[in-house]
Amino acid sequence: MSSLADRIRDRTCRYGVLGMGYVGLPLALAYAQRGVHVVGFETDAEKVRAVQAGESYIPDVPAAALAAAVASGHLEATTDMSRLAECDVISICVPTPLSKSRDPDVSFVDAATRSVEAALRPGQLIMLESTTYPGMTEEFLLPRFERLGFALGRDFWLAFSPERVDPANRTYGIENTPKVVGGVDEASTRMAVEFYRIAVQTVHPVSSARAAEMVKLLENTFRSVNIGLVNEVALMCDRLGLDVREIIAAAATKPFGYMRFDPGPGIGGHCIPLDPIYLSWKLRTLEYRARFIELAEDVNLAMPRYLVERVTQALNRLGRSVKGSEILVLGVAYKRDVGDTRESPALEVIRLLRDRGGVVTFADPYVDSVWLGEVELRARPLTPEALARADCVVVTTDHTAFPWAQVARHARLVVDSRGAVPRAEVRGTLVPLSGPALEGRPGGPAEAPAAPAAAGRIQP
Numbered sequence: 001m002s003s004l005a006d007r008i009r010d011r012t013c014r015y016g017v018l019g020m021g022y023v024g025l026p027l028a029l030a031y032a033q034r035g036v037h038v039v040g041f042e043t044d045a046e047k048v049r050a051v052q053a054g055e056s057y058i059p060d061v062p063a064a065a066l067a068a069a070v071a072s073g074h075l076e077a078t079t080d081m082s083r084l085a086e087c088d089v090i091s092i093c094v095p096t097p098l099s100k101s102r103d104p105d106v107s108f109v110d111a112a113t114r115s116v117e118a119a120l121r122p123g124q125l126i127m128l129e130s131t132t133y134p135g136m137t138e139e140f141l142l143p144r145f146e147r148l149g150f151a152l153g154r155d156f157w158l159a160f161s162p163e164r165v166d167p168a169n170r171t172y173g174i175e176n177t178p179k180v181v182g183g184v185d186e187a188s189t190r191m192a193v194e195f196y197r198i199a200v201q202t203v204h205p206v207s208s209a210r211a212a213e214m215v216k217l218l219e220n221t222f223r224s225v226n227i228g229l230v231n232e233v234a235l236m237c238d239r240l241g242l243d244v245r246e247i248i249a250a251a252a253t254k255p256f257g258y259m260r261f262d263p264g265p266g267i268g269g270h271c272i273p274l275d276p277i278y279l280s281w282k283l284r285t286l287e288y289r290a291r292f293i294e295l296a297e298d299v300n301l302a303m304p305r306y307l308v309e310r311v312t313q314a315l316n317r318l319g320r321s322v323k324g325s326e327i328l329v330l331g332v333a334y335k336r337d338v339g340d341t342r343e344s345p346a347l348e349v350i351r352l353l354r355d356r357g358g359v360v361t362f363a364d365p366y367v368d369s370v371w372l373g374e375v376e377l378r379a380r381p382l383t384p385e386a387l388a389r390a391d392c393v394v395v396t397t398d399h400t401a402f403p404w405a406q407v408a409r410h411a412r413l414v415v416d417s418r419g420a421v422p423r424a425e426v427r428g429t430l431v432p433l434s435g436p437a438l439e440g441r442p443g444g445p446a447e448a449p450a451a452p453a454a455a456g457r458i459q460p
């Protein structure tokens with residue numbers, strides 16, 4: 001029988017992907033399209049049925065490509081974890097959420113590892129792709145495989161490789177996004193690098209799995225901290241009577257030494273709000289407090305409340321209260337052009353507005369309904385009538401599919417946390433994330449901003 005290295009080289013290796021979600025499904029498809037036989041392992045039988053039927057449930061995965069990969073026999077999915085024994089290479093792509101007490105919840109990785117343990121046989125390469133704290137691959141996975149009597153580097157190889165998928169990014173996908181890889185030993189790094197080279201143009205090895213784990217956390221902590229900074233700058237600008245977007249647009253003309261981040265209603269998704277917490281948790285065990293992470297989390301988590309304050313003040317200025325007002329929220333996905341509502345700040349905005357007695361509806365071209373505790377809220381169509389009827393329209397997600405000019409023309413009052421509404425088209429009142437409100441003229445273009453005194457400052 002040929003070695004694993006040979007089978008990777010000639011692509012006859014069998015690849016198992018545990019977890020067929022946002023990360024696992026595109027990864028499985030990429031390898032299937034390159035002629036590798038891929039088996040997707042999923043606990044959710046509905047996802048298995050969908051894959052087998054060639055139906056895509058991830059917006060970035062075209063159904064036609066998925067169906068073609070299944071029809072060609074290169075891709076299949078199953079709930080039968082014992083079939084992991086057939087696989088030469090296994091990637092674990094299961095969720096790594098936070099527990100109720102905001103500590104890492106590694107129960108999914110634990111369950112996936114148990115499935116791998118039960119099917120482990122000599123000659124397998126196992127890679128963790130779920131984002132986690134530095135040290136997990138070596139401290140949590142390695143001992144469990146060694147305890148079964150398997151020797152690292154002889155019977156199996158083990159590596160960590162962070163997933164960098166950016167949903168809805170049309171420029172960077174699996175092939176042209178460099179992949180960082182760190183094995184728990186050198187042989188594992190080499191084996192994993194060879195495997196990733198099948199589908200990824202640039203593979204960047206690092207010295208250890210722990211280093212690879214830290215790379216991912218640096219990347220997402222960098223985003224969280226910079227979004228936290230720019231969100232705080234929005235609060236500062238409001239105190240100063242300035243529109244933060246004007247300041248950012250001007251700062252971004254600097255061709256060096258400045259990287260643009262934009263403020264908004266908070267942070268969301270499965271990565272940016274959670275990943276830094278994995279790092280700060282690990283550091284707490286080492287008696288080190290990750291101050292930047294904590295501060296960014298404080299600022300970012302406070303943004304939905306700030307936005308709701310802004311809505312409250314904007315309505316007050318028109319002699320209305322949130323209680324009883326019809327409020328139309330535009331966008332519940334955590335970011336533009338995706339349908340993912342996990343950790344979305346829009347949900348917190350809706351919750352807070354409902355707590356204050358607002359009659360809240362929402363529109364989102366990618367989301368049919370959301371659950372707020374026990375209550376299901378269903379999306380409404382975005383029509384000129386719905387815009388005109390609302391006492392306040394709140395922009396929480398700047399989907400490109402939204403008819404922004406219509407929003408500007410028909411809404412009586414818009415609180416725009418994303419800077420999406422074209423100012424020149426505004427007929428009613430536009431309240432930006434920070435700074436003065438803009439008064440439009442009914443039937444005519446918007447007038448110059450009111451004096452800073454009318455900024456409607458908000459106490460954070």
Ligand SMILES: NC(=O)c1ccc[n+]([C@@H]2O[C@H](COP(=O)([O-])OP(=O)(O)OC[C@H]3O[C@@H](n4cnc5c(N)ncnc54)[C@H](O)[C@@H]3O)[C@@H](O)[C@H]2O)c1
Pocket residue numbers: 018019020021022023024041042043044047093094095096108111112115129130131132163164165166167270271
């Ligand atoms: N979504 C992103 O943009 C993104 C980007 C980079 C990294 N990540 C990381 O990748 C990991 C996966 O995230 P995701 O967004 O793909 O999550 P997801 O929820 O979309 O998919 C995970 C899948 O794993 C399945 N699953 C759970 N337990 C399982 C088990 N024991 N065996 C087999 N399948 C199981 C779930 O049913 C689900 O379909 C997380 O650690 C996340 O932080 C996500």
